[in-house]
Amino acid sequence: MELERFDEYFKKNREKHLQELFEFLSIPSISSLSEHKRDIERAAHWLKRQLEQLNIENVSIDPTGGHPVVYGEWLHAEGKPTVLFYGHYDVQPVDPLELWESEPFKPEIRENKLYARGASDDKGQVFMQLKAVEALFDVLGSLPVNVKFLYEGEEEIGSPHLPSYIEKNKEKLSADFILITDTSMHGPGKPAICYGLRGLAGIQIDVQGANSDLHSGLYGGGVQNAVHALVEILASFRDSEGNILVEGFYDDVKPLTDEERKAFAELEFDEEALKKELGVDELFGEPGYSFLERTWARPTLEINGIFGGFSGEGIKTVLPGKAGAKITCRLVPDQEPDKIVALLRKHIEKHTPKGVTVTVIEFDSGAPYLTPFDHPLIQTASKSYEKVYRTPTAFTRGGGSIPIVAAFDQMLKVPVVLMGFGLTTENFHAPNEHFHLENFDKGLRVLCDYLFEVSKLSLDKQVK
Incomplete structure (x- = not known):
């Protein structure tokens, strides 16, 4: 034309x-x-x-x-x-x-x-x-x-x-x-x-221990701490390099083609400049992938917020009865949000410590x-x-x-x-x-x- x-x-x-x-x-x-x-x-x-x-x-x-x-x-x-x-x-x-x-x-x-x-x-x-x-x-x-x-x-x-x-x-x-x-x-x-x-799957994890906060001197060491239990669950999601440890999480991930990886590399993204902009010494994520590959074409599991216990000024010797966290996963082709949420539920159930009960609430999702x-x-x-x-x-x-x-x-x-x-x-x-x-x-x-x-x-x- x-x-x-x-x-x-x-x-x-x-x-x-x-x-x-x-x-x-x-x-x-x-x-x-x-x-x-x-x-x-x-x-x-x-x-x-x-x-x-x-x-x-x-x-x-x-x-x-x-x-x-x-x-x-x-x-x-x-x-x-x-x-x-x-x-x-x-x-x-x-x-x-x-x-x-x-x-x-x-x-x-x-x-x-x-x-x-x-x-x-x-x-x-x-x-x-x-x-x-x-x-x-x-x-x-x-x-x-x-x-x-x-x-x-x-x-x-x-x-x-x-x-x-x-x-x-x-x-x-x-x-x-x-x-x-x-x-x-x-x-x-x-x-x-x-x-x-990328798609999206979001959940909230609510951990319930005792029916109220307890005095840590009277009950500490004898009753499960809801925050400790939550931290144990959260720590089970990823290893130290960012690999997601939820069984089956990567099963349906569509890998990048050689042509795509070449095209991403040709963009010459400046990771050093990004580190300087963000004020961090190192970027983080799955080994073997560039920043663009991790953020565009690999799935994630991120903790978006944690709540529970005392967070005011000073200290309060409390053993929290409740704690919770919000989690979102960015998904890639061919992952399905409903399947990922089901895998997360199964993983949480497997890694829930004794002495607490856990409720999972589902939030936004998108393929x-x-x-x-x-x-x-x-x-x-x-x-x-x-x-x-x-x-x-x-x-x-x-x-x-x-x-x-x-x-x-x-x-x-x-x-x-x-x-x-x-x-x-x-x-x-x-x-x-x-x-x-x-x-x-x-x-x-x-x-x-x-x-x-x-x-x-x-x-x-x-x-x-």
């Missing part, structure tokens, strides 16, 4: 597009605060109007058990792939307000950066999807692919109602792949495709996600990035979890392409959130090229 035609289009319409984006960013669509319910509705209607102006069909605002989703479709590219665009129009709260250098819902451009809540996460990147489709219509006269749009208003509160919406609307949402622009690049001028995410490294949709995205940025694309995995991605994978059973244009330094979820307009400009061209190139892919099983 000749990018020059799109370059001319976006230059000509840049100010108009920015003014439209300003309108979108001016809506305080904070999903976690009930006083902004009307603003959530305003943002949904704003998106609906945008889609209608693009001549997208069957545009609707669909209710859920919480905030609504916005849907639309255009399906006239016969024999071509169908892409489902996903994004979210809700944003995080703005506290602490006094740390903002400009008002969070009055967008402002400074040094070619657009400052506003939602500028990077995710309104700015949702807007880019719309304007890429607009450009394809205006420059080519039609779209090279079929498109569907699904925008939700609850991503920042964990997408509690979207999975049930997807489950009820599988046929309506059916596509050849899902395109999400809500991830980060590898660095300034360094495009990246995130092709995998890991992986698109094959060499998938045509991933490789095509890489080439589109490289055409515009004129530098090789990094292939990364995310150490964190985006549960809705796994839900898309499990329910719709199609690849998910995570193709973002933000930077990790852009303060999303923090004061002074911003979006580098250089990536806004280049990203629009990347998306146009990608959709055009995807139209050349055949709809065989390999692509699906």
Whole structure:
């Protein structure tokens, strides 16, 4: 595709597009605060109007058990792939307000950066999807692919109602792949495709000894200490090098391929600089793996918090009757959260000392996600990035979890392409959130090229 035609289009319409984006960013669509319910509705209607102006069909605002989703479709590219665009129009709260250098819902451009809540996460990147489709219509006269749009208003509160919406609307949402622009690049001028995410399994361990705290002089040495019992359980989870000792924990772990390890190494991640930044003498983790491999593609078991006994000023000679800890495991393909929790329960039962009872409470969970490294949709995205940025694309995995991605994978059973244009330094979820307009400009061209190139892919099983 000749990018020059799109370059001319976006230059000509840049100010108009920015003014439209300003309108979108001016809506305080904070999903976690009930006083902004009307603003959530305003943002949904704003998106609906945008889609209608693009001549997208069957545009609707669909209710859920919480905030609504916005849907639309255009399906006239016969024999071509169908892409489902996903994004979210809700944003995080703005506290602490006094740390903002400009008002969070009055967008402002400074040094070619657009400052506003939602500028990077995710309104700015949702807007880019719309304007890429607009450009394809205006420059080519039609779209090279079929498109569907699904925008939700609850991503920042964990997408509690979207999975049930997807489950009820599988046929309506059916596509050849899902395109999400809500991830980060590898660095300034360094495009990246995130092709995998870790999953999550979380539990709380509650240890009960005596029915109350006891005087350690009267009972110490004769009654089990709940904190000691908890520490014994926790110490049994890992060895001194970070290997997880829960029986069966690693059984389903999908190993890294040689190609993936090579790609990670080529990123030349500076572990020495990281140690200096964090103020530690050494990094820690499974032997035989780099920091990126450990944090992107290996599973973890971490203690997130411990409680029990006396922690106030001074000392209190108490023998605690209760203690507890919160544990989370980051999971990798092909680990299943329910199976991991079952293994943790079995391990805890096996290592519970005498004199206490243990209760396990389950918390958040989410499956890991992986698109094959060499998938045509991933490789095509890489080439589109490289055409515009004129530098090789990094292939990364995310150490964190985006549960809705796994839900898309499990329910719709199609690849998910995570193709973002933000930077990790852009303060999303923090004061002074911003979006580098250089990536806004280049990203629009990347998306146009990608959709055009995807139209050349055949709809065989390999692509699906």
